[in-house]
Amino acid sequence: xxxxxxxxxxxxxxxxxSMTLQCAQDMNHEYMSWYRQDPGMGLRLIxxxxxxxxxxxxxxxxxxxxxxxTTEDFPLRLLSAAPSQxxxxxxxxxxxxxxxxxxxxFGQGTRLTVV
Amino acid sequence: AQSVTQPDIHITVSEGASLELRCNYSYGATPYLFxxxxxPGQGLQLLLxxxxxxxxxxxxxxxxxxxxxSQSSFNLRKPSVxxxxxxEYFCAVGIPGGGADGLTFGKGTxxxxxx
Numbered sequence: 001x002x003x004x005x006x007x008x009x010x011x012x013x014x015x016x017x018s019m020t021l022q023c024a025q026d027m028n029h030e031y032m033s034w035y036r037q038d039p040g041m042g043l044r045l046i047x048x049x050x051x052x053x054x055x056x057x058x059x060x061x062x063x064x065x066x067x068x069x070t071t072e073d074f075p076l077r078l079l080s081a082a083p084s085q086x087x088x089x090x091x092x093x094x095x096x097x098x099x100x101x102x103x104x105x106f107g108q109g110t111r112l113t114v115v
Numbered sequence: 116a117q118s119v120t121q122p123d124i125h126i127t128v129s130e131g132a133s134l135e136l137r138c139n140y141s142y143g144a145t146p147y148l149f150x151x152x153x154x155p156g157q158g159l160q161l162l163l164x165x166x167x168x169x170x171x172x173x174x175x176x177x178x179x180x181x182x183x184x185s186q187s188s189f190n191l192r193k194p195s196v197x198x199x200x201x202x203e204y205f206c207a208v209g210i211p212g213g214g215a216d217g218l219t220f221g222k223g224t225x226x227x228x229x230x
Contacts, residue, residue, distance in 0.1 A: 004158075033217050040124070042205060042220040043159075058217060090158060092217075104218060106151075106158040 002026050006091050006107035013081040013114045021076040021110050023091030029105075031094045032074040036060065036087040037109075043090065049074055081114045088112070117142040117208050121221035128196050129229045136191040136224050138206030147209040148189040149218065150180055154202045162204075165189065176200070201228045 007022045025032065033048035045058030049068040063085055065077040074093075078085060088111050094104040118141045128134050140146060147166050151159040163174025170182040180191045189206060203225050207218040 035217075035220075040222055042119075042222040043207075043218075044220075045217040048217050092159075103161065103164065104149075104159075106160075108158045109156075 004091055004093050004105050004107040006089075006110050008110060009108065010111050011113070013078070013112065015081060015083060015114060017081050018077070018079050019081065021078075021089055021091075021112070023074045023076065023107060024072050025074075025091075025093040025105070026072065027093060027095075027105065028071060029093035029095050030071070032068065033058070033092050033104075034064070034066065034074070034076045035090045035092065037090060038087050046076065046089075078112075081112075083114045086112060086114045117146060117210060117219050119206050119208050119219055119221035121204075121206055121224050123224045124222070125225045125227065127227040127229055130198055131195050134191075134193045134196045134200070134226070136204050136206075136226070138189045138191065138221060140187050140189065140206075140208045142187075142208060142210070145182075145184060148180075148182060149207040149209070150174065150178070150189070150191045151205045151207060151220075152176075152202050153205065153223075159205065162191070196226075196228055198228045198230070201226055 004025045030051050034046040035043040037043045044060045047066040049055045055066050088109050090109050091107040092104040120139045149164045150162040153159050162178050163172045165172045165182045203223045205223050206221040209218050
C-alpha cells in the first residue's frame, strides 16, 4: 500500500536551476494537488488537477508548472529556482466521489532549499 | 473565499491532561471540515472529518471534534493526552461540490506535551 509517493525527500538547488518534484499515487484518485508549507503559513495550494490532461492554478502558482499525463503521476516543475521557493512541498491525492469528497492522502513531503 | 483560523500557535499541555484545539472557519454555508496531524519530518495524517450528520465526530488516536454551526467552529478534543501526541495540528476546510479548489488550511497549532 504505497499511497502517495514523493521523490526526492530532500533537495538543495542553486538559484536559477530547474528541477522536477515527482509525485505518484496508486489509489486511482482523480484529484491531485501540490501544496507548499512554510513556517507560520500552514499549507498553501500551488496547483491541482482533477484528472489526466486537466490542471489549474491554486493560491500560489507563480514559478511552478505542472502537467498530468496519467492518472497516477503529477510532477511539479521549478523552471528557475529562487530562494523564495525554499519550502516543504506536499503532494496530495483524493477521490472526488460523493462518498469520500476531499479525503486527501498526503505524501511524506520534499524539503527543498534554494541557495 | 473560505478561510480558517487557528487562534493558538502553540499550546502546552501536561501528559494526562485534557486538550482542546480551536478552529474557526469563514464560509457562507457549511463546509467540509478536517483535522490533520503532522509529526516532525512527516506528512499529514487525517485525524477526522465532518461532512454532515452528527456534529460530534470521532477520529483516530482517541480524538474527537465537534462542529458548531452557530460559532463556525470545529474544535478538536482529547480527554487525556499522551507524549506521542506532540505534533503540529492543522484544521482545514473544503467546499462541498468544489473539490477542485482543494483544501484551505489554518496555520497550525504546535502541541507541546509536558511530562
